[in-house]
Amino acid sequence: MKKLASTLIAASVAATSMMASAAVTAVKVEADLSHASYSSSVWDSAKFSDVVLYPQTTIKLNDKNANAANAANKGKKAQIAAVYNGKSIAFMLKWADSTMNIQTGYKTDVYADGFAVQFTQSKDADTLPYIGMGSVGRPVIIHLQKAVKKYYEPNGNGNVEYQVNRNQTDLFDEELKRFDKKVAGIGSNDYERTFVSEGFRSMTEIKDSSNSSYARLGYKEGGWMGTVSRSLSDANLQLTDGAIPVAFAVWDGEKLGRDGLKNLSQWVSVKLEGKSGGDELVAALGEQTKGDVAKGKEAVATNGCVGCHQVEATDPANLMAPGLSNIGGYSTAAYLRESLVKPSAVVVPGYNRNAHSNYMWYTEDNGKRVSTMTDYSWLDADSMDNIVAYLRSLKAEVE
Amino acid sequence: MSKRQLAMVMDLNKCIGCQTCTVACKTQWTNRNGREYMYWNNVETYPGTGYPKNWMELGGGFDAAGDLQPGVIPNLEADYGVPWDYNYDAIQNGASFEPNVEPTWGPNWDEDEGAGVFPQDNYFFYLPRICNHCTNPGCLSACPRDAIFKREQDGVVLVDLDRCQGYRYCIAGCPYKKIYFNPKISKSEKCILCFPRVEQGLPPACAQQCVGRIRFVGFLDDEEGQVHKLVNKYKVALGLRTDYGTQPNVYYVPPTESPAKFDADGKIIEGSTRLPIEELEKLFGPDVHAAIKTLKSEMKKRKETGESELMDLLIAYQHSDMFRLDNNYYQEVAKANGQKALAPVDERYVAGKHTKPAGMQFFQGGDLSAGGHH
Known part of the structure; x- marks a missing residue:
């Protein structure tokens, strides 16, 4: 047995040295996953990987106390594993949280801990949906489980x-x-929901039973364990490739977290072990940016980015365009590159339609958001790489 | 901004603080299902803490540049008050009279206290409050889910409970704190201006039941309506705290008369008035001076000549004149849009781009999509 294990390790080392490895490896299992929970034995054979979830800082919300509680947020390390069989795929997230926050009782200002897993149909790493709940024309499917005790549908x-x-x-x-x-x-005792979303504000719950999923949440020894299993293929999503892009988010009720007050990962690649295909996605999402960070910082300063963006500072009062202080935490290199070349490809709406009315970061043309950002496609390839490398380096400290 | 705006005028000179409006609203909408603590309509004593406690200090609304301001979500126990009841059944069997929750705070904890020193210069007046169905609602702006909408046909601001996820940014965004979190359904709820009644030509329950007849209801653009006359023609009805920038659509005729102060010997100080004009200016803005002047001059005119349209309006002779709602307006709106009348909510999101309507049992009866924001 021991020998077999070391052979396996050697094999995987050999594989990684040849190409970028997936952030998470989904192990193939025989077991039924339709009711996989954190206590299921199926996780015994799973491989847990560290994925860092960074605080969302692109948009600022309007809850004074919550903003104060989240001002100094750091990146959180989550341990994530996946298993799959012919029908379903299941994920498990383990993350440290010293306080168990359950939304319960007759109270107006308590919030639940929880987690979400985001999927997309898109296979092209260059044009994945925006990490924050997708973007126009690029839908995502989100599974959410919150620690809300008893609730009633109106x-x-x-x-x-x-x-x-x-x-x-x-x-x-x-x-x-x-x-x-x-x-x-x-x-109902189970606050589990599935949404389809094409960007901030558009998230809509799927209630037509076209989705079947099963999520569980358990607290043990200073941390949460969350699991969600879903079909590999249903009316909303067909996950047929050997590797798929997935993103994760967690909420901390102690810090009044809900909605955008969360920690999220970037799109990470999940390799379905034993299934071919998806190598390009794995390579693209694991891309080590080749640019020079210092030169990129200089290029950001000299090309006028700071005219609108808060780059390293986090002063919300002067936020005209989306804040970039943590952009590297949850953006892929491809997304940053696309945003520089085609600023209107993904435009994050302001947190409210009236916010910053004097400093529009986009205009609307026939309902389509058009970014007021300059198109930087004229930049030479080196500068582009440098800027992307610099932006990728802008990350909150990790706990 | 909606095509038309339904508005309410409340004449503070006539409010006696009887809370009949509060009870009308509560029995109609908020005595059940997690809404027990909510007062979509409340009557607070001014000066006072108000409901929720110190709501004017809790943020929300817009600054002069038009940017939404951060706000605070009130705590149920400390700021709203947990509703309590008594053990009526048990006392029949000899138990002592006990509340089921130790009362610590409630919506009228400081009722009739006011300010000043009795009997020299104490004063207060009543301030009934409902949702202002603002033209630029703070709640709507704050919602990251587009779950709050303003109806095109009458400007009523509603929560789409199917979209609402209970994030509560709306509560922080509303400077009047007139939107509430329902912990039982984990969604936000608010005054709906009794739209199911209004669509049938009936005024909101609070206005219908008001014994002092202080409430007028009608469309702002209806030039024959009393609301239009009070707000636009005579300009004696003013929005509350318009400095919050939400353009509220509930208007108040400010308290015009207040008794004189007493000196140390208990004698009337001639020419004095107990109600400081600064307080009215704080609530209703600088236009309050002109409004009071108009009210006083019309009062005088009425005394001298027996004629004053404004005084006749404020006497509120007929409910039928005070509430101008019928004229089949809503039926025509529904017909023009090929919809059934009395359709409860905007349905744009219910079917959604990716969801089939079959799963939406509750909404099957309704198909009104004329409403919404733009």
């Missing part, structure tokens, strides 16, 4: 008779107790 089942105040029913004693029990039974 009128979701049309059972209006159970939505009246208990004092306004004509019930007493045992009947009223039965009523309370019935009302309690209507609640």
Whole structure:
């Protein structure tokens, strides 16, 4: 057995030396994954890899207390593994969180810990959807699981008779107790949702049962374990390649995290072990930028980028264009390159339609966002590489 | 901005703080399903902490440049107050009278306290508040999900509960703190201006039930309507804290008269007035001077000549004149759009680009898509 293991290690070392290795390797298993949970034995054979999740700093939200709580956020290291069989793929995220935050009870200002896994149909590493919930024409599918205890869909089942105040029913004693029990039974204990999104603001929950997934969340010894399993192929997504791009995010309820107040990874490659194809994607997402960081910094200064972008500073009051202080944490080299050459290919909407009305970072032309950024396609290849290398180096410190 | 704007005028000279509006709203909308603590309509004593506590200090709204300002989400226990009830059943069996929750704070904790020293110069007045259905709503701007929309046909601001994910940035963004988090469904909810009633030609419950007849409801562009006359013709009805930049559509006739102060011997100080004009200026802006002047001169005119259209309006003779809603306007809107009348919510997002409508049981009856923001 020991010998076999060392042979396997040798083989994988040999493979990595030949090409960029995938960030996560999905191990092929025989087990049924449709109800894979963090306690399933299927994870015993899985390979966990470190993936860093960086704080979202491109857009600023408007909750004063939350912004203060998240001002000094650092990158978080998550351990991520994947397994797949002929039908499904399952992911497990483990991340440290010293506080278990469950949204429960009659409270207005508590928030849940949680995680999300983002998929895309796109296979072209050069034009992947924007990391933050996709972009126009480049949809993503997002699976979300939050630690929300008991919640009720508003009128979701049309059972209006159970939505009246208990004092306004004509019930007493045992009947009223039965009523309370019935009302309690209507609640859902599992805040698991699947969304389709083509960019910030457009995220829409999939409720037509075209999606089947199963997510679980458990807290143990100072950290969360989250799992999600989904079909390799359904009406929304067909994951047929040997490697797929996947992104991850986690929320910290202790810091009032929700929505954009999160830590997220960049698009990472997940190699489905034993399945051919996808090598280009793995290579592109693992690309070591060849540019010179110092020269790139100089080029950013001399080419007018700082006229609109906050590059290294994080002063939201003067944020005109999206902040770049952490852009390397969750952007691929291809995305940065595309943004320089075709600024309107992906335009992140402002956090609200009225924000910074005097400093528009985009205009709208027939409903399509057009960036006010200059097209930098005239830059020579070296400068471009240098700038991309510099931007990739802009990352928050990792915890 | 919507095509038309439904607005409300409240005459503060006539509000007696009876809370009938509050109860009308509560029994209609907020006594159940996680909304128990919410007061879509509340009547607070001014000066006072208000509801939620110190709402004017909690941020939101826009600065002069038009940028949304960060805000704070109030705490239920400390700022709204946890609703409590008593053990009525148990006391029949000899138990002592106990609340089920130890009361620590509530929406009218400081009712009738006001400011000043009794009996020399104490004063207060009542300030009824609902959602302002703003022309530039802070809640709508703050929502990162496009879950809040302003209806085209009447400017009513609504939450699309299907899109809402309970992020609560809307609460931070609203300077009036008139949008609330429902912990039971984990979504935000707010005053809907009783749109299902309004669409049938009935005024919002708070206005209908008001015993002082202080509330007028109508479209701002309806020149025959009393709302238009009070707001635009006589300019005696003013928005609350318009400095927040949201362009509120609930207007107030400011308190015009207040008693004189007493001196140390309890004698009236001639020419004095208890209500400091600075307080009114803070609430209603500099236009409050002109509004009070108009009100006083019309009062005088009425006394001297027996004639004043403005005074007749404010006497509020007929509900039918105070509420100008019917005229089949909503039925015509629905017809023009090929829709059923009484359709509850905007359905743009329900089907969605990627979701099939079959899963949307709740929305099957409604198909109104005329509303929305642009």
